[in-house]
Amino acid sequence: MAGRNHLFVPGPTNTPHDVLSAMHLPMEDHRSPIFPKLLFPILQDLKTTFRTETGQCFVFPATGTAGWEVALTNCLNMGDKVLIYRFGQFGHLWAEAARRLGFDVEVHQVEWGKGIPLDHLEARLKDDKNHEIKAVLATHNETSTGVTSSIPGVRKALDAAHHPALLFVDGVSSIASIEFRQDEWGVDAAISGSQKGFMLPAGLAILGFSQKALAAAGTSNFPRSFFSLQDMAASNKDGYTPYTPSTPMLHGLKKALELLLAEGMDTVYARHYRLAEGVRRAVAAWGLQLCAHPGFESDTVTAVVVPADKDARDVISTAYSKYNLSLGAGLSEVAGKVFRIGHIGDMNEVALLGAIAGVEMAMLDHSFDIKAGSGVGAALEYYRSAAR
């Protein structure tokens, strides 16, 4: 098909040209004296994107899924009890990973479309008088439903209960795009990956650990080898890695961090809000509902619920085959019920208006009761007027 594919899945996201160029280079010696000149600035700049000064950032050649495992196996002891709320596919998979690793996983089901119920969490933590719960696992941005939960709210619940549990946050689709403040929110392990807000191909698990989490890693009895934080920290101290790093990915990450810091994290957050709000105006103009309940709307991905007599898979398939537009599918419980528009990473108004137009055409092709141009019109009026 002529023209480019329009990638609007919520990961992998679009990689900026400057980042692609930075990755296009010959292989190099990762034990050379100049390698630390590549790694040190990355580990430093990552701290700015995680908003941590007291913590430490790490990069593993892996993906976000591995990030869950790095946090769990380094900072907890074998069989420890962890608490998680499940309201989407990624929370489900994280709980499942913890279960497979032998942790005692307390899962609370929450309606898909809602986020972490803070009152319930606070009550449960107050109830846990013996402090059996060793970690709270919080999905900041549930990518499958387009739901953002309040991490400051989770911290408040822990503090109100005077509970010492570690706070692990899955920020794979929020860090470097939606406001995230590791130090201020008291996040002990923050987990991300390269192919969402960091605008790179998949291939890196990117993490931030508090001093409290690093101390826990020092005493943990959980066996780990490849994902050992201690091995990584020992090598990183001198600017190296315990095994062969993907040097092109590191060059790409260095460039991506330069782009993010040049824009400024607060400006990045504001841009994601503005872009998301335009999509939400379009959805409202179509007369459709978000999967996210009010107050939980994500600024990186919008899951749109189709009317009961429609199948979201038809919209996704027509968008792809007829208009060269890639949308996110509904996963698991919401398969066929929602399609997702990713607006995370290297994105701007005009690109997103193209996606909104493509969605509109695909829905019209499947006889949705919408007016041609209604969503595009609502979004573009918002983008023209929105402060930037």
Ligand SMILES: *Cc1c(COP(=O)(O)O)cnc(C)c1O
């Ligand atoms: C994408 C994603 C993951 C999984 O990351 P992979 O890189 O695919 O392993 C985990 N959590 C959330 C919230 C995600 O969006």
